[in-house]
Amino acid sequence: MGNTTTREDFEWVYTEQPHSTRRREILAKHPEIKSLMGPDPYLKWIVTAMVLTQLLACYLVRDLSWKWLFFWAYAFGGCVNHSLTLAIHDISHNAAFGNKEARWNRLFGMFANLPIGLPYSVSFKKYHIDHHRYLGGDRLDVDIPTALEARLFSTPLRKVVWLVLQPFFYALRPLCVNPKPVSQLELLNGLVQLAYDLALYQLWGMKPVVYMVAGSLLCLGLHPISGHFIAEHYMYLKGHETYSYYGPLNWLTFNVGYHMEHHDFPSIPGCRLPQVKKMAPEFYDHLPQHDSWIRVLWDFVFCDQLGPFSRIKRECRLVKED
Secondary structure, eight states, X not given: OOOOOSOOSOEEOOSOOHHHHHHHHHHHHOGGGGGGOSOOTTHHHHXXXXXXXXXXXXXXXXXXXXXXXXXXXXIIIHHHHHHHHHHHHHHHTTTTTOGGGHHHHHHHHHXXXXXXXXXXXXXXXXXXXXXXXXXXXXXXXXXXXXXXXXXXXXXHHHHHHHHHTHHHHHHHHHHHHSOOOOOHHHHHHHHHHHHHHHHHHHHHOHHHHHHHHHHHHHHTSSSGGGHHHHHHHSOSSTTOOOOEEOSGXXXXXXXXXOHHHHHHOTTSOGGGHHHHHHHOGGGTTTSOEESOHHHHHHHHHHOTTOSTTOOEEBOOOOOOOO
16 A cells, blocks of 8 residues: 655764753743733633533443444543543643643643543653653654654654554653653552542443543544644654644644744743744744644655654753752
């Protein structure tokens, strides 16, 4: 099914990531952007409504046939859960309660995690810090596929399989590339999630639990919303490692499509990222961008110049933690 990708290695560069430099340049010209930093006052209420919606859905699917349960898991529940993972992304940047209330953000992330069915939020936070600090960093940025993945999933059919299995690679890759000790908060995240799953099972049986987990795995795999995984950092144009998308799917994904702006200003919550572009258009309008996540996935699968090797990598020096 098609040709093997032509790339045989990552795109190695010997420059620093561009976001720190651009952030300094933008703030020098537009210091008013600092006013956008700080928590999103509506995030906690939106997330709470989403969690309660999924709890209601768990009740409604308890007597569905398996066929319809998987249909609704993909068409509705998984979309909500994927959106919740992106809410957790915002929460990992302390967007719910602010930087001074880091512990409340971590606990609220566990609450947002409940409908996903598997513990995720605390571990995501631990590795996502490195993704920003060491973007493209060899053995540090676990968002980048391993060389083994890139070699194995190099034809259109194999790339489709790789996209379907994205949730598993994102969960297992950190353990292989950059393993870190399990923290007490991660254990708490796991215990809270297990208690929630068991409570649903005791109340309404196995189907609500399957609905949650299946929806998460299906919609974090081959799904239009999942186009953002590829759109954000895969090198569609040589030398460009981060791309934004300004289309309507941002309404469902907490503006994660504004990814260039997010990496420039990770302390600005998703709800205000469009204002960054409006305040400093001269820094963003000329940059390459995507106009469709579905097109991103199509091109990724069928273009023989694109594949898991289509990432920029660099050697990074470790920053000592305070």
